Amino acid sequence: MDIVKHIKNKKTFLITTHVAPDGDAICSELAISYLLEKLGKKVFIINDNVVPDHYKFLNGIEKIKTFEEYKKEDFDAVVIVDCPTLERIGRVKDLLKEHYIINIDHHISNEDFADVSFVEPQASSSAEVIYNMYKQLGIGFNKDIATYIYIAMLTDTGSFNYSNTNGQTHNIVAELLSFGIEPYDISVKVYASKRLCDIRLLGMVLETLDVEFKGTLAYMICTKEMIDKSGSDISATENFVNYAREVKTAKVGLFIRQNTDDTNIYKVSIRTKDDISATNIANTFGGGGHIHAAGCTIKGSLKEVKKTLFKAVEKEFGRK
Numbered sequence: 001m002d003i004v005k006h007i008k009n010k011k012t013f014l015i016t017t018h019v020a021p022d023g024d025a026i027c028s029e030l031a032i033s034y035l036l037e038k039l040g041k042k043v044f045i046i047n048d049n050v051v052p053d054h055y056k057f058l059n060g061i062e063k064i065k066t067f068e069e070y071k072k073e074d075f076d077a078v079v080i081v082d083c084p085t086l087e088r089i090g091r092v093k094d095l096l097k098e099h100y101i102i103n104i105d106h107h108i109s110n111e112d113f114a115d116v117s118f119v120e121p122q123a124s125s126s127a128e129v130i131y132n133m134y135k136q137l138g139i140g141f142n143k144d145i146a147t148y149i150y151i152a153m154l155t156d157t158g159s160f161n162y163s164n165t166n167g168q169t170h171n172i173v174a175e176l177l178s179f180g181i182e183p184y185d186i187s188v189k190v191y192a193s194k195r196l197c198d199i200r201l202l203g204m205v206l207e208t209l210d211v212e213f214k215g216t217l218a219y220m221i222c223t224k225e226m227i228d229k230s231g232s233d234i235s236a237t238e239n240f241v242n243y244a245r246e247v248k249t250a251k252v253g254l255f256i257r258q259n260t261d262d263t264n265i266y267k268v269s270i271r272t273k274d275d276i277s278a279t280n281i282a283n284t285f286g287g288g289g290h291i292h293a294a295g296c297t298i299k300g301s302l303k304e305v306k307k308t309l310f311k312a313v314e315k316e317f318g319r320k
């Protein structure tokens with residue numbers, strides 16, 4: 001688990017994460033970039049997509065550049081955070097040749113694609129894995145680092161609601177609070193700072209809410225047309241799936257979003273309850289994730305996608 005011995009001959013690191021980055025992805029990138037700098041390394045961060053608006057208040061966020069902004073800097077190693085597969089980094093994959101890859105993650109479905117992997121499936125977030133690295137190396141926190149780790153844990157646990165929340169999560173949060181982070185301020189900035197068009201898009205998506213299998217499956221659909229009509233974009237849809245999950249009778253909640261570039265591709269977010277595995281459903285389509293939260297991509301028309309997806313859900317129900 002000692003990252004130092006794996007990086008001692010490496011000087012410059014490209015840091016990246018998954019497409020449509022969430023709080024854990026963004027904050028893990030910032031937290032690991034600071035740790036590597038403390039170890040005397042040069043770092044730069046390149047993502048396939050832009051940073052969602054509600055994370056732009058973070059100190060150091062300007063370090064994160066998009067694929068288009070990449071200035072052909074040289075690097076001799078890559079750190080990929082919060083990604084169970086290499087494909088998930090999107091176009092950034094095109095920049096990698098024979099580079100040494102380090103993977104920091106907490107997805108149970110992690111494919112161990114890197115040269116060295118730091119994967120802790122029991123961790124609330126990838127940032128918690130990085131928190132453990134700080135502890136192991138004896139590198140102290142400051143308010144910014146504490147804020148990154150806190151936001152990653154907050155958002156990946158659904159505000160400490162999901163089954164990946166435990167005593168350790170709260171112990172770490174208590175420690176982070178001692179560095180002066182401001183939970184109220186963070187909550188307003190992360191959760192109560194949406195654009196009007198984002199809420200309008202949510203309204204359109206909620207209109208599609210429907211159930212199957214006697215209410216045990218709840219699902220919602222978001223088409224390119226809805227996104228265009230609302231004036232919003234895909235970054236607003238990060239947590240929409242939770243509304244399907246909130247239906248009392250639902251054991252599975254699905255959010256099916258049409259790709260805005262190729263409308264014959266659908267991105268599916270899966271949330272489950274109790275012993276129903278979101279990972280099993282996602283695996284059917286080459287996706288992955290955690291027991292209660294996973295995702296995958298499916299090609300086809302909406303009708304076809306719904307049909308094969310519901311079949312996979314039915315199979316998972318039948319497994320019990």
Ligand SMILES: [Mn+2]
Binds near residue numbers: 025
């Ligand atoms: Mn995560």
